[in-house]
Amino acid sequence: MTSQDTAGWAGQLHAQDRRVTRQRLAVLAAVEQSPHATAEAVLAAARSELPQLTLQSVYVVLSDLTTWGMLRRIEPPNSPARYETRIGDNHHHAVCTGCGRIEDVDCAVGHAPCLTPSSSTMTIRIADVLYQGVCTDCADAGVASLPAPLP
Amino acid sequence: MTSQDTAGWAGQLHAQDRRVTRQRLAVLAAVEQSPHATAEAVLAAARSELPQLTLQSVYVVLSDLTTWGMLRRIEPPNSPARYETRIGDNHHHAVCTGCGRIEDVDCAVGHAPCLTPSSSTMTIRIADVLYQGVCTDCADAGVASLPAPLP
DNA sequence: CACTTATTTTGAACAACTCATAATAAAGCG
């Protein structure tokens, strides 16, 4: 959210022959400031800087930035899509089944451990791991835990 | 989709003090017959046996059966929810970014490899792995492949 | 067979997102 970031983002946009607009920078800043934000949350955050910004614009900006690799989209179950600026590494996410909180999880083994499906008719490019669990807060609050499936 | 299955399902429902209804059996049969089916697909399939079945009923039946562990719900990006009767093992899914096809993938290493997030404030119960790639058909057809992210 | 209550149907509503079109403003040029 610093002018550091802003300059970097502007450079990246430039490098891809895209225009550097207020709304793109505002959206990037909003996502940087609150990772795993939804489109609505991004709108709310970005509007403090850019009051006339609309939700539809947020949607197209998020979508565009995601396709040019400047944002990463996360799609947890029972939640609208979320976005983050942390890209370029393959980290995963843990979502609490109690409160929906999302946390980043570094790839446990250090190098994509799951990227080796035995035999398949597909050429695998990405392995996205979504951990589901119960965060300490919800555990303390005694949130009902679902039956754990087998390995 | 045999009477074998039907009897088993009826037994499972009974064991959970749930009523054995035509619509539940029809939905189970439909999902068994076409794994990874969407709610709409289930409706279409089940209606050949039970023409008056409605989409809303399919939704509640799918949801109920999922919560009592008789079905598993898959939520791939850019797709409505899908369901399968293969439960009780922890297998994952590979979705083709070209055509959307979904395939089952057995856990590569034989025992949940990713179930060890380093340090976390959450107690992990499930690790869902979603592979994304390009199936041979789409590869042959020369479907544009997205840039592959780093490990 | 009658009764109780889970289940299904009916009908409507909602959230998240996408689309077409018109208005706006970056970026390059003279």
Add this chain to the structure above:
DNA sequence: CGCTTTATTATGAGTTGTTCAAAATAAGTG
């Protein structure tokens, strides 16, 4: 620096996938 081109954004409406409340139906029980 102002002008032009065209990407980008705003406007307004529409779609898809799903959920909800209430009335009708039908499993299972005695």
